[in-house]
Amino acid sequence: MPELPDVEVYRRRLEGGALHRAVAGVHVAAPDLLQGTSPQGLGRALNGRSFTAARRHGKYLFAVHDGDGALVLHFGMSGVLVTVSAKDEAPDYTRCVVEFTDGGRLAYSAPRKLGLIALAGSVEEFIRDRDLGPDALGLDADTLERLASGRRGGIKSWLMDQGTMAGIGNVYSDEILFQAGIHPRRAVKALEQAGFEGLQGAMDKALHGAIEAAAEPARMPADFLLPHRHDGGHCPSCGTALEHLQAAGRTAWHCPRCQRD
Template structure:
């Protein structure tokens, strides 16, 4: 699933290649992905208007119509992506939405049809309507640490709960906890303040580095879990075989030597 680093990469790409160019046509090939708006209405809202600004909150990308009187909303679901198109290039397979400029455009690609496309008056209004927590790269330590320490369940589940913290999913929760040296099923309320602070600092460091790497595992520095996060993988620090555990319905990957269980949530 695209997480914060992936969506921030999409945002920067759209920001660089898509702003200031009038929209000439929109094609909706997957109307089931539209939420509270019809394909014709979306087309009318965008036609002949340049995109003026982009924002991101958690895993959601927003693109403002010129005049900031409305925003296109894109959530990428389990396997979605954003692809820029050049010239008269044909849209890629599984393009649920294509926004065309005079030359080129961009496509919202969703092979599993599990994302969403919508329209909102403002990102703030959308975030409030969906009950999303603070963005993981915007939350401050003073809020993060006590909230985490008040959670009785597994820390991995807290990190992935979009109502508590927006932007982190299965992959980057594992990476964050690996860097913090915390077992994914450790209960949040068993952490002392230095440990919770360590998680916060690891989260900032991992997400910022992943954004800098354009969310490409091969571009991450040595010592990251993600390139080894698979069957037969070994810890990039100590060489121990990676282990897995189930947490809130997802598979967590961790190093049993570097991330000692201590007290875990059952």
């Protein structure tokens, strides 16, 4: 379930391990993941180039290269990005590999092929074309208020709407609502009374906390919902058995005591 924190971890991995190395070739094992290009097109765009920057917007990762463009990666719900040394094996379900001239590789692995691999002229152009909202990391309370104004409907689907803000999916919308003490069925309108500072703080805590934990549930702060978000899980704050309901077509886990309807 790569959402903003997971993709930020991949971004740092890309930045720390795959910049300024010449691309020797690109191998695509799952061409159906390519959108708007082909294995040959990817090769033409990337061969001989080097990645110069790793950027992220929402759940999209951009490997910007020195040929005035970017490789775009989206991870669907099961994708991972790893760097692999010359002598190591790429992971199972590797769908695309960028090979560098030094023998090292960048591997995109995804058991469920729900992600996408594409090329973009620029990060900004891609964001515009996809109608993505501002990145969810670092939004201030005033911006949240502006994004909520005139919005009808549920708060969970609003948080997950990539056109409103980019990066939050089912898992982290649950975490944010838990940290904010807001029931998943509440309307966006209810935020007007509560104020946006609380939501802003919850978003900051959930997203930054998860990134600091490298998006690994086992390393997350003790008061995070995420590690308990399963059958038989209990609220880390009050111990009440967690419940789930359907909201915005997704399973919304919450604490019935801490998140009042």
